[in-house]
Amino acid sequence: xxxxxxxxxxxxxxxxxxxxxxxxxxxxxxxxxxxxxxxxxxxxxxxxxxxxxxxxxxxxxxxxxxxxxxxxxxxxxxxxxxxxxxxxxxxxxxxxxxxxxxxxxxxxxxxxxxxxxxxxxxxxxxxxxxxxxxxxxxxxxxxxxxxxxxxxxxxxxxxxxxxxxxxxxxxxxxxxxxxxxxxxxxxxxxxxxxxxxxxxxxxxxxxxxxxxxxxxxxxxxxxxxxxxxxxxxxxxxxxxxxxxxxxxxxxxxxxxxxxxxxxxxxxxxxxxxxxxxxxxxxxxxxxxxxxxxxxxxxxxxxxxxxxxxxx
Amino acid sequence: xxxxxxxxxxxxxxxxxxxxxxxxxxxxxxxxxxxxxxxxxxxxxxxxxxxxxxxxxxxxxxxxxxxxxxxxxxxxxxxxxxxxxxxxxxxxxxxxxxxxxxxxxxxxxxxxxxxxxxxxxxxxxxxxxxxxxxxxxxxxxxxxxxxxxxxxxxxxxxxxxxxxxxxxxxxxxxxxxxxxxxxxxxxxxxxxxxxxxxxxxxxxxxxxxxxxxxxxxxxxxxxxxxxxxxxxxxxxxxxxxxxxxxxxxxxxxxxx
Numbered sequence: 001x002x003x004x005x006x007x008x009x010x011x012x013x014x015x016x017x018x019x020x021x022x023x024x025x026x027x028x029x030x031x032x033x034x035x036x037x038x039x040x041x042x043x044x045x046x047x048x049x050x051x052x053x054x055x056x057x058x059x060x061x062x063x064x065x066x067x068x069x070x071x072x073x074x075x076x077x078x079x080x081x082x083x084x085x086x087x088x089x090x091x092x093x094x095x096x097x098x099x100x101x102x103x104x105x106x107x108x109x110x111x112x113x114x115x116x117x118x119x120x121x122x123x124x125x126x127x128x129x130x131x132x133x134x135x136x137x138x139x140x141x142x143x144x145x146x147x148x149x150x151x152x153x154x155x156x157x158x159x160x161x162x163x164x165x166x167x168x169x170x171x172x173x174x175x176x177x178x179x180x181x182x183x184x185x186x187x188x189x190x191x192x193x194x195x196x197x198x199x200x201x202x203x204x205x206x207x208x209x210x211x212x213x214x215x216x217x218x219x220x221x222x223x224x225x226x227x228x229x230x231x232x233x234x235x236x237x238x239x240x241x242x243x244x245x246x247x248x249x250x251x252x253x254x255x256x257x258x259x260x261x262x263x264x265x266x267x268x269x270x271x272x273x274x275x276x277x278x279x280x281x282x283x284x285x286x287x288x289x290x291x292x293x294x295x296x297x298x299x300x301x302x303x304x305x306x307x308x309x310x311x
Numbered sequence: 312x313x314x315x316x317x318x319x320x321x322x323x324x325x326x327x328x329x330x331x332x333x334x335x336x337x338x339x340x341x342x343x344x345x346x347x348x349x350x351x352x353x354x355x356x357x358x359x360x361x362x363x364x365x366x367x368x369x370x371x372x373x374x375x376x377x378x379x380x381x382x383x384x385x386x387x388x389x390x391x392x393x394x395x396x397x398x399x400x401x402x403x404x405x406x407x408x409x410x411x412x413x414x415x416x417x418x419x420x421x422x423x424x425x426x427x428x429x430x431x432x433x434x435x436x437x438x439x440x441x442x443x444x445x446x447x448x449x450x451x452x453x454x455x456x457x458x459x460x461x462x463x464x465x466x467x468x469x470x471x472x473x474x475x476x477x478x479x480x481x482x483x484x485x486x487x488x489x490x491x492x493x494x495x496x497x498x499x500x501x502x503x504x505x506x507x508x509x510x511x512x513x514x515x516x517x518x519x520x521x522x523x524x525x526x527x528x529x530x531x532x533x534x535x536x537x538x539x540x541x542x543x544x545x546x547x548x549x550x551x552x553x554x555x556x557x558x559x560x561x562x563x564x565x566x567x
Contacts (some may be wrong), residue, residue, distance in 0.1 A: 001351065002351050002352070002353040002497070003350060003351065004348055004349065004350055004351065004352040004353075004497070004532055006348075006528060006531075006532040006533075006535045006536045006539075007535070007536065007539055009498065009500075009501070010497060010498050011351075011352055011353045011497040059550050059551070059553070059554045060554070062551060062554035062555065062558065063553075063554040063555070063557045063558035063561070064558060065558065066554065066555050066557075066558025066559055066561075066562065067558040067559065067561040067562035067565075068558075068562075069562075070558070070559060070562030070563070071562060108392070108394050108405040108408060109404065109405060111405070112402070112404045112405065116402075224555070227554075228551040228554070228555070231547055231550050231551050231554065232544065232547035232548060232550075232551060233547070234547070235539065235543045235544070235546050235547030235550060236543045236544050236547055239539045239540055239543055239546075241539070241546070241547065241550050243535060243539075243546070243549070243550050243553065244535065246550060246553075246554065247553060247557070250553075250554060250557045250558070251557065254557055254558060254560070254561030254562075254565075255561065255565075257561070258561070258565040290403070291402045291403060292401070292402060292403070293403075294398070294403065295396055295403055297467075298395050298396045298397070299393055299394070299395050299396075299460075299463040299464075299466075299467060300393070300394050300396075300405070300467070301391055301392065301393040301394070301464060301467045301468075302391070302392050302394070303389050303390070303391055303392075303416075
């Protein structure tokens with residue numbers, strides 16, 4: 001069954017869209033990620049124009065994160081104080097990201113920056129996760145227990161001025177790293193059409209030392225805030241949010257996430273991270289391919305603005 | 312004497328040819344004057360039909376001779392850019408471009424036989440045919456750079472099904488009645504179109520007729536498209552509420 005997407009101005013199969021949302025939703029439930037970094041490239045490869053894909057996925061990620069955050073809220077796994085700081089700085093970052101998005105699109109370099117951005121961040125994070133989970137799996141295999149650096153221990157970041165106490169996260173930390181992390185995620189999220197959870201969570205754990213029981217819930221709240229802001233700003237700035245497309249993805253995503261979450265209970269944390277690392281790295285490789293190998297078609301065309309009727 | 316006789320004869324013959332060449336007119340019509348884009352739109356087919364008739368007031372009501380028809384369907388014009396990638400600093404990036412103002416977003420040429428058999432290149436050029444003689448293209452400097460970009464732009468538009476030539480699309484149902492169909496793909500641009508039909512006889516343009524039609528979003532699709540353009544802030548806020556509501560509903564329905 002074909003469905004016409006009024007903003008993307010193409011028609012796609014409805015079940016294909018819901019299925020794609022569902023598959024990505026399954027992974028997002030399994031790994032506790034928004035899934036934007038998988039969905040945006042998938043949509044682009046399905047023929048949806050990159051600006052519409054990036055802008056519409058923000059809506060889908062907001063929905064997926066809401067249902068995720070809800071379950072963390074029930075088991076009180078959210079530090080709202082920290083989330084507020086991250087969200088406000090994140091929204092400022094979003095303004096920058098949307099402005100950069102428009103400027104790059106006009107200059108014709110949006111695809112390049114999206115590819116480079118994905119390659120850089122997915123490659124980095126994927127490699128880090130893979131190494132970390134391998135080390136943990138190996139340790140387990142040898143039956144040794146080594147002392148890990150636990151959250152709660154301080155590093156130089158905590159010593160910066162203007163310190164604030166976040167009770168729930170048991171943190172007493174300078175406000176600067178918090179705001180910087182929030183703003184960077186907001187910028188990248190709006191620019192690349194990703195929630196940024198897979199960058200934010202490691203940043204919160206390794207830089208701020210946020211404890212594990214609140215880190216995902218808190219990051220989900222920030223993801224909701226910056227994705228909501230991105231959706232609104234993309235709507236205003238470029239009118240590229242396709243509600244129908246986003247809605248199809250949301251329905252699939254929300255349902256898929258539930259199944260992912262229940263499967264996730266049967267897998268161990270380090271196994272999950274190793275799996276996620278492999279998925280993240282393969283997406284990064286796909287983008288590396290488009291950057292370093294000669295494209296099938298050197299030429300591409302885009303619409304600048306709608307002119308009047310002429311003969 | 313024979314010479315004079317043959318001169319008169321040839322004069323009569325050429326006069327007869329001259330009058331028949333201009334005694335016809337074209338009547339044409341479309342199956343739809345509006346193509347509606349609805350929720351399950353996956354392209355549409357438009358039928359263009361016509362008849363060759365005697366001109367008003369012509370003495371000879373009987374149409375004789377062989378005719379050729381060319382129908383040109385053009386869509387709304389849009390400012391377009393075409394970019395070319397090249398390898399720089401080790402990565403493939405857009406490095407060169409050419410801009411086209413008010414470039415047709417849809418351009419199909421239908422005819423009953425090869426264009427080259429219907430009329431001379433010069434005659435075709437006067438009515439802006441074939442695809443590569445569009446005024447927007449020929450305005451460009453005719454150097455190698457813009458010619459490469461022109462050719463590739465047409466190729467890309469053809470790949471999308473928005474440009475094309477079909478030289479046996481027009482069928483004669485009788486000596487004077489013809490019809491043709493144009494397939495509008497699912498990605499057909501929204502806007503005002505014109506179907507221009509040209510009647511040729513012996514390589515000469517005898518008559519022409521234009522039929523306008525439009526491609527419009529209807530119903531919910533139209534509402535959403537207008538909503539997004541006319542009140543983008545409200546649209547964005549609505550999208551966010553929809554997302555939060557769907558997410559919340561999912562979270563409540565599946566309580567994990």
